[in-house]
Amino acid sequence: MNDRDMIIILFDYYGELLSEGQKNYFIDYYFNNLSLAEIAENFNVSRNAVSKELKLSVDKLNNYEEKLKLYSRDRRLRRLVDQIEDGKLKEKIDKILDE
Numbered sequence: 294m295n296d297r298d299m300i301i302i303l304f305d306y307y308g309e310l311l312s313e314g315q316k317n318y319f320i321d322y323y324f325n326n327l328s329l330a331e332i333a334e335n336f337n338v339s340r341n342a343v344s345k346e347l348k349l350s351v352d353k354l355n356n357y358e359e360k361l362k363l364y365s366r367d368r369r370l371r372r373l374v375d376q377i378e379d380g381k382l383k384e385k386i387d388k389i390l391d392e
Contacts, residue, residue, distance in 0.1 A: 300351055304354060306357070306358070308354075311354075314336075314346060315347075318347055374387060
């Protein structure tokens with residue numbers, strides 16, 4: 294998995310912990326594929342400000358994962374669930390994990 298994909302996954306886990314501005318910049322950059330210049334123009338800020346906020350956002354997401362390990366734990370748990378042979382039990386656990 295490349296760094297970009299990992300950052301997007303971490304955003305799914307921890308994105309709500311970012312400021313509103315950081316979330317907006319992140320979504321525009323990573324999901325809407327806007328350039329730094331386009332984002333800066335849309336929010337009437339400098340390109341440098343957008344770049345700094347995106348870097349800060351990525352650092353925060355990585356820090357949250359380093360401390361909380363929600364993604365890592367989820368991956369380990371899903372690997373264990375994949376080993377369960379009882380189909381009904383596996384289905385029930387998958388449903389809980391997807392909530």
